[in-house]
Amino acid sequence: MPEARDWCLWRLDDNGNRFLVRRGLSRDEAEALALEYQGRGHKQTYWAERETPPRPAP
Template structure:
């Protein structure tokens, strides 16, 4: 949960050529995260953008 209380379980991850991974952002829906990843993917950079769901509370 963020400070606002919103649940943001979907992550956009950038993976570089060396396998290093960086969180780009958190999103409420998979569709929203995928749209961001797709937009970044078409920006011309060679990085890979992935969408992943965070592990929820157990």
């Protein structure tokens, strides 16, 4: 079974705004990128989160 590529890398800036940095990642890739970006010493917060599918229209 192929590895799920439904993880995203997110960033939270100094003003509380959330930004999607990358999508279509495996969990390991997303978590590794989050650690890499955090390790660069930026003020922003980075984290990996599973992408949720859109809800169907009512």
